[in-house]
Amino acid sequence: MFKGLFKKTKYITVGTVGTKAEEKNPELEKETETVNQKPIIPNGMWRKCNSCNQIIYNEDLKQNQMVCTNCSNHFRLGAKERLEITIDEGSFKELNEGLKSKNPLEFEGYDNKLSSLKEKLNVNDAIITGYCTIGSNPCIIGIMDGNFIMGSMGSVVGEKLSRAFEIATDENLPVIIFTVSGGARMQEGIFSLMQMAKVSAAVSRHSEKGLLYTAVLTDPTTGGVTASFAMQGDIIIAEKGAQIGFAGRRVIEDTIRQKLPEGFQSAEFLLKHGFLDMVCHRRDIRNVLIDILNIHSKNYNSKDDDEVIKYAAPNKSKKNYKKQDLTAYERVQIARSPQRPTTKDFADKLCSSFLELHGDRYYSDDEAIIGGIGFLGGIPVTIIGHQKGKNIEENIRRNFGMAKPEGYRKAMRLMKQAEKFRRPVICFVDTPGAYCGIEAEERGQGEAIAESLLVLSSLKTPVISLIVGEGGSGGALALALADEVWMMENAVYSVLSPEGFASILWKDASRAEEAAEKMKITASNLKEFGIIDKIIEEPMDGIHIDFDVIAENVKTKLISTMLMYLAVDDNKLLSDRYNKFKSMGVFEE
Numbered sequence: 001m002f003k004g005l006f007k008k009t010k011y012i013t014v015g016t017v018g019t020k021a022e023e024k025n026p027e028l029e030k031e032t033e034t035v036n037q038k039p040i041i042p043n044g045m046w047r048k049c050n051s052c053n054q055i056i057y058n059e060d061l062k063q064n065q066m067v068c069t070n071c072s073n074h075f076r077l078g079a080k081e082r083l084e085i086t087i088d089e090g091s092f093k094e095l096n097e098g099l100k101s102k103n104p105l106e107f108e109g110y111d112n113k114l115s116s117l118k119e120k121l122n123v124n125d126a127i128i129t130g131y132c133t134i135g136s137n138p139c140i141i142g143i144m145d146g147n148f149i150m151g152s153m154g155s156v157v158g159e160k161l162s163r164a165f166e167i168a169t170d171e172n173l174p175v176i177i178f179t180v181s182g183g184a185r186m187q188e189g190i191f192s193l194m195q196m197a198k199v200s201a202a203v204s205r206h207s208e209k210g211l212l213y214t215a216v217l218t219d220p221t222t223g224g225v226t227a228s229f230a231m232q233g234d235i236i237i238a239e240k241g242a243q244i245g246f247a248g249r250r251v252i253e254d255t256i257r258q259k260l261p262e263g264f265q266s267a268e269f270l271l272k273h274g275f276l277d278m279v280c281h282r283r284d285i286r287n288v289l290i291d292i293l294n295i296h297s298k299n300y301n302s303k304d305d306d307e308v309i310k311y312a313a314p315n316k317s318k319k320n321y322k323k324q325d326l327t328a329y330e331r332v333q334i335a336r337s338p339q340r341p342t343t344k345d346f347a348d349k350l351c352s353s354f355l356e357l358h359g360d361r362y363y364s365d366d367e368a369i370i371g372g373i374g375f376l377g378g379i380p381v382t383i384i385g386h387q388k389g390k391n392i393e394e395n396i397r398r399n400f401g402m403a404k405p406e407g408y409r410k411a412m413r414l415m416k417q418a419e420k421f422r423r424p425v426i427c428f429v430d431t432p433g434a435y436c437g438i439e440a441e442e443r444g445q446g447e448a449i450a451e452s453l454l455v456l457s458s459l460k461t462p463v464i465s466l467i468v469g470e471g472g473s474g475g476a477l478a479l480a481l482a483d484e485v486w487m488m489e490n491a492v493y494s495v496l497s498p499e500g501f502a503s504i505l506w507k508d509a510s511r512a513e514e515a516a517e518k519m520k521i522t523a524s525n526l527k528e529f530g531i532i533d534k535i536i537e538e539p540m541d542g543i544h545i546d547f548d549v550i551a552e553n554v555k556t557k558l559i560s561t562m563l564m565y566l567a568v569d570d571n572k573l574l575s576d577r578y579n580k581f582k583s584m585g586v587f588e589e
Helices: 026-033 058-063 079-086 110-121 155-171 186-208 249-256 267-272 282-297 306-312 328-335 343-350 392-397 405-420 438-442 445-457 473-477 498-506 509-519 523-529 543-566 570-582
Strands: 046-048 055-057 093-095 127-134 137-144 175-181 213-222 235-239 278-280 351-357 369-376 379-386 425-431 463-472 484-488 492-494 534-536
Touching (some): 079 175, 137 282, 155 175, 278 351, 343 463, 351 379, 405 425, 445 473, 484 523, 484 543, 492 523
Parallel strands (some): 425 463
8 A cells, every 4th residue: 555655665664664574685774774764655645643653545534534543533624624524514604704804913924824824724714603504403603723823712703703602692593613722812912812701791692592502622722712612511522632721731831840641631631520521532523413402402392292292191001010028128228239220221211312411510520420411202301310330340430329529510510501401300319328528528518419409499490300229318319309209119218328327326337227117218108208209119129120111111200290390380390399398397386
């Protein structure tokens, strides 16, 4: 394939030139010493990957959406290249194409630079905006171009973005922005800085109308773009390996005189630290955007959807399980079984196109709580729940389902997002309790749970919580202040664990079995007390024995219940939720 690229060679090693050992001869070796040690790469035919040094045929690279076929390094794309692989063919109608930058500071050479780039790239500035469809969903799209003064944000970029959001607000359209930028455009000085404020104000007006904004961050997204519209999306996606940050690596190292760790400011780094919903390979971004747009384009109160009609009908094939005669502590053991289905199991079984969303936007992505969006029987929903592991390694990673403050803050973020788009919230509760540790206290565990209770008590969208395993203390209640609270038959719900109860009251944790009986923590106890609303039957040995049937039963109940609550106006919804919990308590005057 590389024949003719190298002088007198029969093979290629990237960065070296030589011949096979069996073909060595002194004359050729002497001549080879004078040959440049770098391969000769004809323009337009081949390209070298700056990550793995692989030489790639340009046509192969284009066919792979400019992603290295060897190491998956994502090469940078121009705005028009990006547009081509993202939108439905022939659907783009450009907006404000005639806007052109001026030179407010009379910066020497700036006019010439602008003219040169316009001619070379056939774009007027560092962004193109317009109408399009993606998966037949109409939207407004903006794509920044890193080839135009490194995608820097000047007056034209700010104006085109703010106008795009204004049009989307007026016409009730979602917005998708692909970012790539070195930050503010230095040649325009303070006018560049003001674009951060201008675009942010337009984003805010769009959001207040209950419309969707999805930001897709590509390499690099830095400076004032990161500190404004790039991080203001309802959903924030980053392309694999993208550099994202406020200050550049060199600036940080020069300022603090420290060497930064490998992977610092990468998309994967930001995902771990809670600032992104997901990181995607370039080939997956279009399909993810289609899923997001589909979920947000649905008429949530629609009752003419075939799947909604199917599941809203009474479930005539309901399966009855043998009546169980178990002690409270036996149910505790079943509730704690590692075979018990998790939130993720329920989400995948109940929903089509479930997209997990990550991060609290402050500190981290706590894997002890997961959340995301999807269709449940044709109705868009937000699912949030505690997540235990299936083995010791996963349990350690997920902290055995014991959430830290960042977990509850992630849950609150998704609850508020659900309220904005009028999506019902389905919570799955399964935790021994909120994590108690030094770092949890340092980051405000009590405040996070308290705030979660406030959010749920005033959330203007239906909330249904299902306790599927352990419902331990305030860590469980933080996801269970709901319009309806259901329990699996072998789940438990209590002020703390039986072991903790016995240890505190009797100074003897070994009396946990006795404590479980005294505490009245089973589904039947709590239904009798009026604490929960429904019990979901399950087999003697646990949900996993017949999970498909149980999931179908839960799905049917959820859909009919959601439709009922979606028909209730906000004031009545909040009033009924308030009165539900106000009635709980035992006292006399």
